[in-house]
Amino acid sequence: MQINWQKILVPIIAMAILVGFWEWLVWYKGWRTFQMAAPSDLWPAYRRHEALFWQYGWQTLWRTVAGLAIAVVVGTFLGMIMGLSRIMNDALYPILVGFNAIPKATVVPVIALIFIGQHDFNTVLMAFLISFFPIAVSVAIGLSTLEPEYRDILRSLGASRFTVFWKIALPKTLPEFFGALKVAATLAFIGTNLVEIITPHGRGLGHLFQSAQTNSDFPLMFAVLIALAVLGIFLYYVVVALERIFAGWAERRPT
Amino acid sequence: MKGPGLGNLIEIKGVTHAYKTKAGPLPVLEKLDIAVAEGSFCAVVGPSGCGKSTLTRLIAGLMFPDEGEVWLHGELVKSPRKTVGMAFQNPVLLEWRTILQNVILPLEIVAPRMPRRQKEARALELLEMVGLTGFEHKRPSELSGGMRQRASLCRSLVHKPDVLILDEPFGALDAFTREDLWQTMHELRQREPVTAVLITHDLRESVYLGDQVVVLSGRPAHTQHVMDIPIPGPRPLDMLYNKDSVDRLAVLRKQIQIAQGRTGNEERAS
Ligand SMILES: Nc1ncnc2c1ncn2[C@@H]1O[C@H](COP(=O)(O)OP(=O)(O)O)[C@@H](O)[C@H]1O
Ligand SMILES: [Mg+2]
Numbered sequence: 001m002q003i004n005w006q007k008i009l010v011p012i013i014a015m016a017i018l019v020g021f022w023e024w025l026v027w028y029k030g031w032r033t034f035q036m037a038a039p040s041d042l043w044p045a046y047r048r049h050e051a052l053f054w055q056y057g058w059q060t061l062w063r064t065v066a067g068l069a070i071a072v073v074v075g076t077f078l079g080m081i082m083g084l085s086r087i088m089n090d091a092l093y094p095i096l097v098g099f100n101a102i103p104k105a106t107v108v109p110v111i112a113l114i115f116i117g118q119h120d121f122n123t124v125l126m127a128f129l130i131s132f133f134p135i136a137v138s139v140a141i142g143l144s145t146l147e148p149e150y151r152d153i154l155r156s157l158g159a160s161r162f163t164v165f166w167k168i169a170l171p172k173t174l175p176e177f178f179g180a181l182k183v184a185a186t187l188a189f190i191g192t193n194l195v196e197i198i199t200p201h202g203r204g205l206g207h208l209f210q211s212a213q214t215n216s217d218f219p220l221m222f223a224v225l226i227a228l229a230v231l232g233i234f235l236y237y238v239v240v241a242l243e244r245i246f247a248g249w250a251e252r253r254p255t
Numbered sequence: 256m257k258g259p260g261l262g263n264l265i266e267i268k269g270v271t272h273a274y275k276t277k278a279g280p281l282p283v284l285e286k287l288d289i290a291v292a293e294g295s296f297c298a299v300v301g302p303s304g305c306g307k308s309t310l311t312r313l314i315a316g317l318m319f320p321d322e323g324e325v326w327l328h329g330e331l332v333k334s335p336r337k338t339v340g341m342a343f344q345n346p347v348l349l350e351w352r353t354i355l356q357n358v359i360l361p362l363e364i365v366a367p368r369m370p371r372r373q374k375e376a377r378a379l380e381l382l383e384m385v386g387l388t389g390f391e392h393k394r395p396s397e398l399s400g401g402m403r404q405r406a407s408l409c410r411s412l413v414h415k416p417d418v419l420i421l422d423e424p425f426g427a428l429d430a431f432t433r434e435d436l437w438q439t440m441h442e443l444r445q446r447e448p449v450t451a452v453l454i455t456h457d458l459r460e461s462v463y464l465g466d467q468v469v470v471l472s473g474r475p476a477h478t479q480h481v482m483d484i485p486i487p488g489p490r491p492l493d494m495l496y497n498k499d500s501v502d503r504l505a506v507l508r509k510q511i512q513i514a515q516g517r518t519g520n521e522e523r524a525s
Contacts, residue, residue: 149347153410156315156420157364158335167363171351249351249394 037218042226045219052208053227060192060204061231063120067127068188072181075132079139080165089140100133105194112199119201123192130191131184138180142173175250178243185235193228205231263326264450265291265314265418270323272309273475283309285475286323289452291467296444296451298465300458300507302515306476307454311420314452315339327418337365340416340449344423346407348395355391358382358409365414381409384446385439401432405439412447419451426456434492437463441489458507459495468503470510480510 019039026038033041046053078096082089107129111122146169154164196206205224212220244251267289273280283306291297301307312318313325316335325332327339340361348357358378362369382391385405395403404424411419425433437460455461461468462484470480482503486494494500 147345147347149343149345152312152315152317152343153341153347153360154364155317156335156339156341157337157361157414159364163364167360168349171349174351247351 033219034216035218037222041219042223045217045223046227049208049220049223053205053223056203056205056208057227057231060189060196060206060228061235063123063204064127064185064188064192064231064235067124067191068131068185070124070128071132071135071184071188074128075135075180075184076139076177078132078136080143082136082140083143083169084161084165089144093140096133096136104130104191105198108194108198112195119195119199119203122199123195123204126195127188127191130194131188134180134183134187135177138176139173142176143169146172174247175243178239178247181243182236182239185239186232189228189232189235262292263290264293264328265289265297265452266324266326267310267314268324268326270310270313270320270325271475272306272313272318272320272322274309282475284313284320285477287471287476288478289469291450291452293450294448295466296453296464298453298455298461298468299471300455300461300468300511301471301476301479302473302511303456305471305474305514307471308422310471310476311341311422311452311454314418315341315420337414338417339420340411340414340418341420341422342404342407342411342424344426346395346400346403348403348406348410350395353392353394354382354387354398354406355379357395357406358413360410361414378409378413381412381447382406384443385409399432401428401436404428404436408436408439408443412443412449415447417450419449421451421453423454423456425460433457433460438489438492440464444488458504458511461507462500462503463490463492463495468507470507470514472514473516479514480507482506 023039026036029036031038037045078092082092104126108126111125115122115125143165150168150172151164154168159167192204193206196204197210200207200210205228209221209224209228212218212224267287270284270287271282272284273282275281287310289297289299289310299307299310309318313320314327314332316325316332316339319333327336348354349360352360355375355378358381359374362374362377366374379388379391382388385408387402387405387409390398390402390406395406398406408424411421425436428436441464453461453464455464465484468482468484469478470482471477472479484503
């Protein structure tokens with residue numbers, strides 16, 4: 001196979017130019033580390049707190065994934081109910097839209113107040129609350145737009161509703177589901193960080209960011225931001241890999 | 256209650272049905288009578304929206320009539336039954352399954368305990384009959400519309416149903432592909448004897464494939480005209496151009512015009 005050098009080199013060069021410009025700007029303006037960080041400051045900052053990065057990174061990751069997992073279960077369940085029952089759809093949809101419209105930053109203090117001290121629980125809950133909506137909607141739409149013929153070929157043989165759901169409706173919805181899951185993964189990550197930053201409790205990368213901010217430690221703040229980006233990218237590509245495995249058939253193949 | 260007439264595998268007696276809509280009940284079928292002898296093909300034609308698909312759903316036991324009865328094999332239809340096969344204008348193949356796995360689908364419901372190899376052997380046998388050998392491991396998206404419809408026919412027959420319900424299965428195909436499939440249908444019938452109801456909006460199709468053509472009136476549909484076509488199969492395609500067929504087509508065309516006349520204004524209004 002021919003390697004497409006252009007595809008590899010162009011992004012790398014673009015990235016290098018951006019980083020180079022940033023480094024030059026900080027050097028040219030003579031900013032100190034409590035005013036702004038240069039790219040070359042980030043690695044030392046990371047090394048200084050390496051153990052914390054891994055410990056906090058893990059806390060952020062597992063709480064995001066736990067919240068996302070609950071969002072998948074609850075979102076799929078809600079989507080199923082709404083997709084299969086017209087009445088439930090009419091009942092639940094406005095509630096979900098209304099809930100989704102609330103800026104989630106305002107929910108954090110409320111949760112923190114209700115479940116005082118339950119930091120892990122609060123964080124997972126927030127990651128879940130912020131991310132189940134797209135999953136529920138995509139599953140509901142996927143199910144309600146299932147052409148009746150798909151249902152009829154199995155129903156006419158006496159198959160149960162569950163069989164129709166399991167053999168046809170669910171797999172048919174998978175491409176939309178994974179599309180929503182990509183959005184949900186990003187949202188859950190935001191949820192986790194919101195809690196970690198707004199109500200810090202000594203856990204997660206958000207807390208590390210918070211304490212760096214208190215000390216005007218710009219190199220550490222930027223190092224945390226980049227660590228968060230790496231985590232976010234990692235999470236995103238895990239979902240993409242799962243999508244390839246479970247819904248790869250929906251990909252348009254070259255003809 | 257009296258059972259159906261002897262030898263009739265499908266018997267529809269005085270079926271009346273209305274959908275409940277926001278604007279009130281929509282009467283769709285009215286005192287409909289159809290009888291289909293075992294092993295024969297009944298082609299049903301009628302204006303669009305007159306209730307043909309509704310009729311297929313009643314036969315399949317997916318819905319129940321407000322009044323009247325549907326009998327299959329001497330039994331009153333009270334629920335779906337495993338001895339029915341369906342194919343539609345939309346082949347509705349499952350994109351994540353290969354053609355072979357798609358054809359097997361009904362067997363997974365009807366005969367879950369049948370060994371996999373046996374299911375596959377049965378499916379391959381049918382795929383061979385419709386000329387899809389070599390495509391069994393392809394995905395539906397890799398096949399042409401006509402081939403997908405052939406696969407859909409195989410799926411409707413794989414569990415050896417008594418009753419085959421075909422709701423405009425060739426309606427979306429181009430004329431040449433359609434004629435190919437008509438012939439395939441005759442070949443299939445020879446090897447897989449089955450009683451069928453074929454909904455169509457193509458009068459030539461009804462004459463070529465039907466042992467009996469039923470013309471439904473406009474909505475609410477009742478049986479307006481029944482024509483027998485006592486020509487044994489497989490029929491050559493050029494039979495459509497002989498005098499008898501031309502006469503039959505003329506009669507059917509006349510009947511359809513009458514059927515459309517009844518709801519002509521409504522149709523335009525809606
Ligand atoms: N589930 C339903 N609810 C309400 N009206 C329906 C429903 N299904 C079909 N109809 C109406 O019933 C009439 C007959 O439909 P159908 O049996 O699909 O006609 P055909 O197959 O002959 O075109 C149409 O006017 C259609 O709009
Ligand atoms: Mg129809």
